[in-house]
Amino acid sequence: MYSQTEYNLIEISPKLARQQLSRHANSSTLHGNARIINQSILDWDKHESRPCFVVAMEVIDNLAHDVVRYDYQTDTPYQALVHVFDDGEFEEIYEQVYDPLIREYLATRALAAKKYRSPALSSRLYRKLRSQMPLAPNMTQAEFVPTHAFRFIQVLGKHFPRHRIVLSDFYKLPDTVPNAVSAPVVQTRFDGNMVPCTTYLVQPGWFDIFFPTDFELLLQMYNHMCRAGASAALGPARVCSQREFARKYAELANTATRSGENPMLDFYENNKFLLS
Template structure:
């Protein structure tokens, strides 16, 4: 395909936003392919495919015997939820997923609210309003749980509270607005809430006031670049993908690193003092011996670098200079594809999860989900924004801020603490 690679034009995800059909006879960087697959307004995974599971009434954990009972009840509610959807419109390829916000409603959201109120009172009240931005707010459940808690427990802080959602998906932005008007209780928050239907990367207005910026389970779907290294010279090569006239994918690695990926590599090296996971972990002598063997690969395994995450930190530094970040995400994931910091690539078919071994898949039908290296990410965030941070495991954060007795089963097990063991929480100090 090298001849086609030379002929086809290079395109970006931004250039494809207005397209209704998946592109053909083009080439693009890996990060642009992932961005287009997940977020294209016409065929992207989050634009068209995703349904977020809502379990109905909050689970009564104190009435359950143990975690096994919770697991069984959750399975039944999952089936009932999807049965109702199929009654309206059967769909073998429905993409359905859940979040801790939905599973542990309202306790998870109340823990976040408690963290926000305590820190707001310590550092900003009464001189500033409590301004909360949430990026990628899903069904709007976290917003409602936070506002309910503040209204019920601290009316003086509630009077000063403003909640702004930044939502890239038009469908989810509409759903969030509907949730806000669902009943009299939620309607009471309407004057506090603004839903901004745009990508955070299109943000262009400086917010000088102190604010809290929530980014819960969004880093995992930020686009990454793929980098492989020459095992002898250690030179990096950047991943691109060619899409032919039939819509088939071919990945190429080129020695010219674009400015965004090049800057990431420089900032990471400086921020970590050169200490981070790397595909070339073997000594140079061993690598030379390996490359001399028959059929040995001429490049290292790929590493996936979170260039979009770096650009998000740039947005925070430039447009939200007085922000304090609250973010949670997965530090490790099962069933990842080959490589350093590699993603899980999966779809759902007939209610079963189907993993695949490459990110170059039919755009919009597959979730491409990356783990976050919190050690590297924390150091890069500090280097770009100049702010100090605190990283905790998901369990440690919730032990500090949740009323854990509310999610304890009769035998003393606690799903709020034991689930999401593979997640971490990072906050700005």
């Protein structure tokens, strides 16, 4: 099975793709059916009708999100735009949702997760009382919506109809941007230490930005988009914790330390898996 399997490694970075291609060309031990493809999975346009596995480990935490806030009275969503001033300062500007990807994501979320309600939307009674207070805001706190993880699922459903997925990522993170739903960690290195920031409005290229994933919502979106119609016969996906995954699939005797600890069970407690 190993010798007959095809491996397609999709690498968005040209530099890393060149390094992998160089290693592949200069090694006699690498798999003959392995291909390195320098492309974003979000731009994938080739149809694969054969059964396959899609393995995505810590991929979606780096995919771009959009920021929305909701009107306190009507629940109407507004999208954030970032205005960059001549001196390099940033300012958020909100307008009605015109971006087609945000609109499609919100519409699909409403269909796939009918009972889901954004944590940014507190109870109507609270919002009504809050709106009557002096200097009350007219919009809720921000929500970072995973529009490009949504695009990733669209690609899987459209071009890999018989796929099964093994996806793992963070479902919670420390030191996230405060006062926002599904907010990212934004950090940079200073004097050898990683320093978290309190805003995502930072200079591009100098900061690491990564997001937690709501796996229960992701599961509903995935089943709605990738396990409907002809693909329904493959069965619904499921979510499990890192510990549950390791207990079922890992060779734990090979990962235990001399002290008796097992990193596969004791670490990565903020990870979950989506499996189909």
